[in-house]
Amino acid sequence: MTVHSRRATRVVSALSATAVAGSLALATPANAEPQSTPEATADSRIHDVQGTGRISPMDGETVTVPGVVTAKRQFGSARGFWVQDPQPDDDPRTSEALFVYNGDETPDVAVGDEVSVTGEVGEYRPQGQDSAYQSSTQLTGAEWTVASSGNELPEAARLTPDAVPETLAPEEGDLDELELRPDKYALDFWEAHEGERVSVADVPLVSRSTDYDELYVTTKPEQNRTPRGGVVYGGYDDGNTGRLKIESLIPFSERPFPTANVGDTLTGTTTGPLEYDQYGGYTMQATELGEVESGGIERETTREQRPSELSVATYNVENLSAVDEQAKFDDLAEGIVKHLRSPDVVTLEEIQDNNGADGNGDGVVAADETLDRFAEAIEAAGGPKYEYRQIDPQELTDGGQPGGNIRVGFLFDPDRVSFVDREGGDATTAVEVEQTRRGAAKLSVSPGRVDPQHEAWDDSRKPLAGEFTFRGRTVFVVANHFASKGGDEPTHGRHQPPTRSSEKQRHQQAEVVRGFVDELQQVQPNANVVVAGDLNDFQFSDTLGTLTEGGALTSLIDTLPAGEQYSYVYEGNSQVLDHILVSDSLRRVDYDVVRINAEFAEQASDHDPQIVRFRPSAGHFLDYWDWFWSRFGG
Template sequence: MTYRRKLGVLAGAAVLAVSGTVPTASAASADAVLAEVYGGGGNSGATLTNDFVELATRGTGPADLTGWSVQYLPAAPGPASKWQVTPLTGAVQPGGRYLVAEAKGSGGTTALPAADATGAINLSGTAGTVALVASAQPLTCRTAADCAAEATVRDLVGFGGAAVREGTAAAATTNTTSVARGARLTDTDDNAADFAAGAPTPTNAKGETPGGDPEPPGTPAKIHGIQGVTRLSPFKDKQVSEVTGVVTALRTFGSARGFWITDPVPDADPRTSEGLFVFTGSTTPAVAVGDAVTASGTVREFYPDAPATSNYQSLTELTSAKWTVGSSHNPLPAPAALAPDSVPSRLAPQAGGSIEPLTLEPSKYALDFWEAHESEIVSVSDARIVGRSTEYGELYVTTKPQQRPTPRGGTLYGGYDQQNTGVLKVESIIPFAERPFPKANTGDTLTGRTSGPLEFDSFGGYTLFASELGQVKDNGLRREVTREQRTGELAVATYNVENLSAVDDQAKFDQLAHGVVDNLANPDIVSLEEIQDNNGADGNGDGVVAADQTLKRFTDAIAAAGGPRYEWREIDPEDKKDGGEPGGNIRVGFLFNPARVSFVDRPGGDATTPVAVNTVRGKPQLSVSPGRVEPGNTAWTASRKPLAGEFVFGGRTVFVVANHFNSKGGDQPGQGRYQPPARSSEVQRAQQAQLVRDFVGKLLAADREANVIVAGDLNDYPFSKTVQTLTAGGGLKALIDTLPPQERYSYVFEGNSQVLDHILSSAAPRGIDYDVVHVNAEFADQASDHDPQLVRFRPSAGNPVLDAFYDLADWFDRVFPKRLPRT
């Protein structure tokens, strides 16, 4: 499962109001926030003579600071530590700053501009905590938890490893660096995500910077000159003026409001975009589509995180902007219509690093093509939807309908060298109150024309932000149903149930249960991934690790749906040791139908005891069943440990290993600024795969005819090093490879149909029949983000005569169904 947090808000999304209390530090501020903190003033090597704290507002109106204060606490407070206080008066204006001057040192050469408030706090030059408080009374809290519960704390930043902080502390500062929020004043309640270290830039309410002078007038510039022929503007961080264009679209909601302009008189260079986003923060811009404007401001390259370390591409935008409207109701430039041959099939130059300084080649590379149209209006017509509509108000289409289509309407991702450059994300900038975002499945069609400005989005790559949105045509995608296993066949399934816990709504349990009963036809064994503890993420760090209530609700729901009364086996993990959603304690486990298969229970398996393979009378046995595979190995740090179980079906032993390898978190994005992207998470998965392969090797060394099934969410592709490691030596075969290439997928991510879930088999099982059952990943209404899959087979008895008997019995069952007992 992918975890994410949108940096903006959805169009028309409801805003929850809290009355009677002041928001706490653990809630994102709607107005006044800390914008910058600097503690090296007057120290050795510093240019500035004073420490300072700078405030801003995310609101649309003035934020009154009368009676408020800025307060400071050392990074490692002791019992006697006290908060130091600087009282505030006045207000901070939208788009403006409020400068609080603090202690002056003996060094430095440059004074701050005239301060809006003055105090005497001597901030640390490396680490500490600063709070914006809706009171002038000193705080008394000395821990992050206590300060988060303090009602008067409006915003708070801990830097340099400070004990009191929101989330993770921001970076340490030096005598020449501060920590500051970006231009969008993003407030995610995680200081490390919201603040980046950089050169101090004190600015007061008048817009004055060090030296006391207002910002100088900008250089006259055209939009194509601002955009330039690389990804970074030649005017980056510089003032520009006399920027002319026609307003083509507006974003009027959220904290990233603004408008797009296009120069109706383009240059002749296909590398330079004629579009530009004018960022107005939380203020709704007073312009209308069709207005001809002349603007000035500062050119910035916006990244969704710290620019110095970001893996993403930037957005060139105009900030701190001022503009005049010369005329209205002007004709709009025609959108760039995206045809099947518009976007190149090659993704990007393989630079072996950042592609930002490279000159764009829009006729050669897809990412260069998109960048050359940044902030311009583009359009698609009658486009096939290749990624469902999501809860974030987005869907994916393809501009290349013949690019690796799947039989069910998606676009297949079949290799690192097979990037689907026609895939494009669509979001809406039409408020939901005017036009709810449509509900769509993969394979549907976005009919008519959809058009709007193009930007890079950190969640999903280049995105068309629709100001004109087509209608969704339902093309009738149906959930698949697999056949029931025959009497002599054992059916083993794998299913990632996406953070299922006992606190989930009954509807989720029921939908998953009907999937097991109606779509998977009641498998004999189910390898489950992402089973959470009994209180899920609600109990982060409370020590609850048991999942018996979660599994009981699930098995009860299956029985209520008409399925068998499944039993389960699992091992509770150590608290907060297996990764996943914080506090959820996800683990793998088994369901099995005792009317069809028995589980061999051998006691002794726990969170830390490794399962061993013993040889008894020439056959392998598990030392503990269920048992975890090498749980103490560092390859499983912050990741789920595999679970091995020993089953008996018709007198034949079958070993099943359930898996959920570590996620792809930390990998560079496919459309990011580094090409080719680094897949750092693959290193750990390859180590995990080696441990599982070694364990299977011990089973096969004891009996080369052992029936072994390895199943689960491996979080990697059939062509990855992870799967190649598992199948090296021939002991295991990846069953996804037995399907036609265009059918090899179980997950849809950013419009790409791909494989993350796998079933692998040893050579012994006979009559293998493998199926990926598409019930979730392609649908807007889904119980999980993964599709389940299963394999039906006849386990080997390890004896040619007995195997021939079972083969004959299976033939008889096919000719005369249900004539043999199902046990």
């Protein structure tokens, strides 16, 4: 999807949101025939329209306001211009600017025009009046007259490190019902400047330049910084209030949007009006855009495992299918071979079927072509000749891209580790924990899905358990991809704290996986267990708490310094979605998040892989002796 098509989809709902934002579908160009409208409220100023809260006290009224045109949007279906009053009041709660919505018509005004605008006050809220997003106060169905041109623009509010409060929002409530406290809450500060010109200078970039031509900066260079220049998200009550998204109003033919990595700097001055966007929250629409100066971060390479160490990695390969271009396979293979140093075992997430999302409901669920191509690319890159194990899902039951039939799977190096194959595993058969005649744990089927018909896995990927042997020692690996965060309310929305409705399913999924681990450890208390994958939740979440409660598993991300606890960058937050958890029977555990994707404009996946190296415990002594005697006893 191109940047312009995304910008268009953001405002499509405005064309049918009359109940939300007045006559959005009937925006009138300046040169149209006058229409019958209610008499405009006399002597209004923009700060009267904006008021001291989020919802205009003049919502639904027709007003006439004076101001200077500070910027205009000339693309997409939400064209229009921003107008700002150069004579502000002395109330810090009231914004002095508005967006004048003009539909898909380019407004016939110029920056610097002094105008008088008549229009209906409306509140545009993405996805409808009842959604959890903030609303934007604007004028619709507008007409205007130009009194003069070439006027000096109102001075932009400088966003210094101390400008935005440290606290995101009040602890509880619907922000629409509260008076603004811009001196206390960050979301109130941004709202109090809605539509106004704001500026930053020499600010750190805390995201890569996205596929939708966005940058995220922080106005607070000391707030929760990572060693590589991002800002880490460390708790629900510890939001990075200095984050600000920047887009550009400058035509790309005049100024291509910059390419940037985390840790770069946006030098010079960047200025533009502030608006609310459902994708990322408050956003500066730049009319003046600084230059990107490289911070010089490089892709990391982990150390090679020692002969006595088993290495297990996890990697979300972002909807890999056999119809992808060879370049994607090659880039992912380079990550496996060069940066992860060819792990012994890799749990893979987001493996799609052989024709990916191109075939929706066509009966194709097999992924052998996808995995064959990946294994071949790894070997061509100088890696081992990996084998793989996976189980095809039932069609259209595991979520992800429609038609992709997403699933998890294993890659493994047969020269270093053996996979214990036990037939019988399929899409609906649950793997069971059994006991060998020596008293050790084993799987009834390998690979096998963990309780795949449990309601926790409705429309979600089912975990896959595999039994491996390394130097005669058994290791159980469970590959996971928990339900996504889709449906959660935004952290920058009107409801505080936001409702995280998707958590319920992940909590259930954690209970099922934890129950399986408990069964393994009940049969064999010193079983070597690795639980890995994209759990789609934070290290401080109840999802992880369920998995780690009582010490059954250790979450390895928690062993890193706080500033290094991340594997993914979302809306400028460096945060955790991917995890490796291990049982305490593993010895000499060495763990690494290998940063090769999330912070870079060019990436093979949107997730960083991670890896653990360890020495498995001997497990059950007699099983180890049986293996030793069969191999060396003659």
